[in-house]
Amino acid sequence: MQNMQNVDQVEECLGVLRAKLGFAAETQYPVGLILGTGLGQVAGDLEQSAVAFSELPHFPVSRASSHAGFLAATRLSGVPVLVQSGRCHLFEGFSPAEICMGVRVMHGMGVHTLVVTNAAGALNPDFEVDRLFLICDQINLTGVSPLTGINHEAWGVRFPDMSQVFDCHLRTLAQKTAINLGIALERGTYVGIHGPELETPAETRLYRALGGDAIGMSSVLEVICAKHLGMRILGFSCLTNKNLPDCMVEVAIEDIIASSQRAAKDLARLLLSLLPDLADKLAKD
Numbered sequence: 001m002q003n004m005q006n007v008d009q010v011e012e013c014l015g016v017l018r019a020k021l022g023f024a025a026e027t028q029y030p031v032g033l034i035l036g037t038g039l040g041q042v043a044g045d046l047e048q049s050a051v052a053f054s055e056l057p058h059f060p061v062s063r064a065s066s067h068a069g070f071l072a073a074t075r076l077s078g079v080p081v082l083v084q085s086g087r088c089h090l091f092e093g094f095s096p097a098e099i100c101m102g103v104r105v106m107h108g109m110g111v112h113t114l115v116v117t118n119a120a121g122a123l124n125p126d127f128e129v130d131r132l133f134l135i136c137d138q139i140n141l142t143g144v145s146p147l148t149g150i151n152h153e154a155w156g157v158r159f160p161d162m163s164q165v166f167d168c169h170l171r172t173l174a175q176k177t178a179i180n181l182g183i184a185l186e187r188g189t190y191v192g193i194h195g196p197e198l199e200t201p202a203e204t205r206l207y208r209a210l211g212g213d214a215i216g217m218s219s220v221l222e223v224i225c226a227k228h229l230g231m232r233i234l235g236f237s238c239l240t241n242k243n244l245p246d247c248m249v250e251v252a253i254e255d256i257i258a259s260s261q262r263a264a265k266d267l268a269r270l271l272l273s274l275l276p277d278l279a280d281k282l283a284k285d
């Protein structure tokens, strides 16, 4: 039987992470941040205080060069934040449990609010490339779930409610903050696919007809996992390319990374401004 709720492995990984973080492990980390493709610089230079994925038991190590691959305990805008720089994907052959290791470890370190970031293709024809996108809802088209197998009740319920996954209050706050900072912020539904192949024109038409505004190969499983754990979730994509079914253009991974790096500055400004409110679970706008 497949079991994606790998309690023992998460505990083992947590133990090693705490030991490696030393004094830093005594702090409570209210906020977790996962940085996707091309977004490594959003949290600044963290390499010094980082624990590489490869040093942590059961933590998957990506072979994608655009993903640095470490966990770091830091302070941003005065808030203790656990940063996961880089992630693994289903298309690399990793399981949903491996992909969600970071989220479950963050939960064990006290994280109650998770920010996921990624690079995505725009499906909505009104969107512009290089802009940021606020994920308001998601469609998991990967065909798998990190909750498969025996449910670990201490993590969450067997059938988690998904009627509001991306926290409404935090989304409003993100929109207001973006306006104040003069940052354009698109919003809508993110479609998560398995990959690694990009979409054909017919698939693009289908995903748009299903209600998707942006599409990518990450974050939907992390989000399901975080929701199961009862976390508040906020999600941002960098719109790195635009997929119009009637005039598809070729997309190269180098262009996706470059676009994401261009949007990273705005994402950093937005996050640094939002962080104090993210840390306070009871803050209202």
Ligand code: HPA
Residues within 6 Å of the ligand: 119, 120, 121, 122, 198, 199, 215, 216, 217, 240, 241, 243, 251, 256
């Ligand atoms: N499709 C899927 N994943 C992506 C894309 C895309 O167009 N752009 C960045 N990640």
